[in-house]
Amino acid sequence: MSTRESAEKLEVSERSVQRYIETLRIAGEWIEYDTALKGWKLSVGKSVLWDDF
Structure with missing residues (x-):
């Protein structure tokens, strides 16, 4: 999902999405x-927050 799509959803x-991703x-x-x-x-199989998926 692109930064723009994430921001709309x-x-x-878009800057907030970039900050969330960096965090x-x-x-x-x-x-x-x-x-x-392009997203x-x-x-x-790798996630810190949701265990391995």
Whole structure:
């Protein structure tokens, strides 16, 4: 999901989404930008907050 799509869905600014993503990354969440999808995603099978999925 792109930053813009996330911002629209959450009804916040794109900058807020960027801050949320950075906060989650600092907390240890495995979030990465997928250039093929042109959006952010959780790495498959790796999550600090939701255990491994």
